[in-house]
Amino acid sequence: MxxxxxxxxxxxxxxxxxxxxxxxxxxxxxxxxxxxxxxxxxxxxxxxxxxxxxxxxxxxxxxxxxxxxxxxxxxxxxxxxxxxxxxxxxxxxxxxxxxxxxxxxxxxxxxxxxxxxxxxxxxxxxxxxxxxxxxxxxxxxxxxxxxxxxxxxxxxxxxxxxxxxxxxxxxxxxLPAREVSSGLAEMVKHGLILDKDFAYWCCENGHKLLALDAETLIHGLERGCAIKADVVSKDEREGGLRAILNLGHTIGHAIEAVGGYGRFLHGEAIAIGMAGSAMLAERLGRDESLYGETIRMLKAVNLPVQLPQDVSIDQIMDAMQHDKKFTEGQMVFIVPEAIGSVSIVKDVPVEAVRSVVEQLKGEG
Ligand SMILES: NC(=O)c1ccc[n+]([C@@H]2O[C@H](COP(=O)([O-])OP(=O)(O)OC[C@H]3O[C@@H](n4cnc5c(N)ncnc54)[C@H](O)[C@@H]3O)[C@@H](O)[C@H]2O)c1
Ligand SMILES: [Zn+2]
Missing domain, CATH: 3.40.50.1970 (Rossmann fold)
Known part of the structure; x- marks a missing residue:
């Protein structure tokens, strides 16, 4: 133990x-x-x-x-x-x-x-x-x-x-297989926000995690919990830093809402959201390998990285507006800087977000 x-x-x-x-x-x-x-x-x-x-x-x-x-x-x-x-x-x-x-x-x-x-x-x-x-x-x-x-x-x-x-x-x-992958989305997220080595470890051990290999799971859960605990102990009531845990969640919550909180599991929605955040990062001038690396990690644990064709871009944008993160054509976003590091960007143009959502549907 x-x-x-x-x-x-x-x-x-x-x-x-x-x-x-x-x-x-x-x-x-x-x-x-x-x-x-x-x-x-x-x-x-x-x-x-x-x-x-x-x-x-x-x-x-x-x-x-x-x-x-x-x-x-x-x-x-x-x-x-x-x-x-x-x-x-x-x-x-x-x-x-x-x-x-x-x-x-x-x-x-x-x-x-x-x-x-x-x-x-x-x-x-x-x-x-x-x-x-x-x-x-x-x-x-x-x-x-x-x-x-x-x-x-x-x-x-x-x-x-x-x-x-x-x-x-x-x-x-x-646990049903879809729930396993959905949960692993948060594990990968913990690597993507703060621990590059752990993000790559999750990717390399994706098959063992999916197979619920006990040793591998224990390590992954322990490291995932430790990263979250570290963030929370520095900012228990979300004064600032704790917001980095929301990587992929602005787009992800909108996807969950548009899907009526049933079509997409939470982890599936935030996986698509994390793919979107990596695209956004590239648009904002961050390293060009970010998107490819991020989706490789998500796919390693059987997560989706694209929006299905029947999802409406307008509905996703509307749902994000309910998230109250919009002010005057700009919004707050957790943007990857590199694998294992993110920043809180407060002035992301809504248009850039819209074009990312289009790209997530393969229309960008
Ligand atoms: N408090 C927080 O900081 C925080 C963070 C992330 C998510 N959440 C919340 O967590 C919820 C999602 O959690 P979840 O994904 O664990 O959902 P869940 O509790 O609904 O569990 C997912 C499904 O798996 C079933 N299940 C659970 N354990 C099982 C097991 N061992 N064997 C077989 N079936 C099992 C459940 O009955 C359910 O159908 C959301 O409501 C979300 O808002 C809270
Ligand atoms: Zn979450």
Whole structure:
């Protein structure tokens, strides 16, 4: 088992990564001072639950913990105020108290939802993350928790750090292949923004990552989490630097929105967005090899790098306007400077972005 510490002063916490480490959940909870007197709530979804919920519950019970469960439907639609209220109802009925903990057993959806419950139940109780997707190596670090409003994603949320993250790579074996690639998009992103060697490592080891080779995954997740943790510990509340984590996300969020949050997975959308950012970088005079190298890395983990023909460029541009990053014909963009380095450019001409989106459809 590897341990990676996220340094956030008194809110610092460890990420435990390894194969089979869920077997030790009881001891780890005891180590972190989780009460054996108070009830705890495990939140999961209906695709993850059937695989892992029983074993997590029985491990905790055998260690003397009192646990209840709440299973939500799988998918982004569970990040809603309705579902939030239902989980809150379970928490209140179960008489969770100030010493109780909420456990998120699942991907980013369950993590964000359960985290927001933990952040707000009695003004904040203990939160434990048990990520079960590759994407969640990103979402489980940094403490951003939220539900969606029908008008905008992640609009209702908080910063609430977990007391520990328990990342058992064995749980990734049941992930559908598309979800594996989607999660690897964030791993590649972490290399592209801050660590050239890691970006190339992901590319060279793409086939092993896709095959869920345990050693390779553990290394990739550990390095990915470490890069994110490093950024977050320097800028916990997104005053500036943390924005670099949004590489590919301005175009990516627009692609997700235009696809109705179902057609494209998050990682697929940001992969196309990262390809677009690399094109934009070249247009802004950065190194000409950037685009070719970036798409090579994305393709190595089976990610798309082009927009399908039926996607409307006008709709993508409109959706980006909702991202509120436009002012007077210019927008803020995370622009690659080289593989492993990016900058925040505040005056990117909207026209340049439009022509990149056209090029992503093969029309540029
Ligand atoms: N808080 C943050 O900093 C942050 C960062 C990035 C993304 N996010 C959020 O994360 C969410 C996306 O996360 P995600 O991609 O993990 O989505 P997800 O939680 O919806 O999981 C993807 C799919 O895989 C299923 N699944 C999860 N684990 C599984 C397993 N081990 N075996 C089989 N099936 C499994 C889920 O039921 C779901 O259908 C988005 O809502 C996004 O906004 C948050
Ligand atoms: Zn993302």
């Amino acid at each position: 590897r341990t990676l510490q996220v340094e956030l002063g008194e809110r610092s916490y460890p990420i435990y990564i390894g194969a089979g480490i869920l077997d030790s959940i009881g001891e780890l909870c005891a180590k972190h001072g989780i009460s054996k007197k108070s009830p705890h709530l495990i939140v999961t979804d209906d695709k993850v639950g059937p695989h892992y919920l029983d074993s997590v519950v029985s491990r905790l019970k055998s260690e003397g913990y009192h646990v209840l469960t709440h299973v939500v439907p799988s998918g982004e639609s569970s990040k809603s105020l309705d579902v939030y209220e239902q989980v809150m109802t379970t928490a209140i009925q179960a008489k969770l108290d100030r010493s109780s903990a909420v456990f998120a057993l699942g991907g980013g959806v369950v993590g964000d939802l359960a985290g927001f419950v933990a952040a707000t139940y009695m003004r904040g109780i203990t939160f434990v993350q048990i990520p079960t997707t590759i994407l969640a190596h990103d979402s489980s670090v940094g403490g951003k928790v939220a539900v969606n409003h029908p008008l905008a994603k992640n609009m209702i949320g908080a910063f609430h750090q977990p007391v520990m993250v328990l990342y058992d790579v064995d749980t990734l074996k049941s």
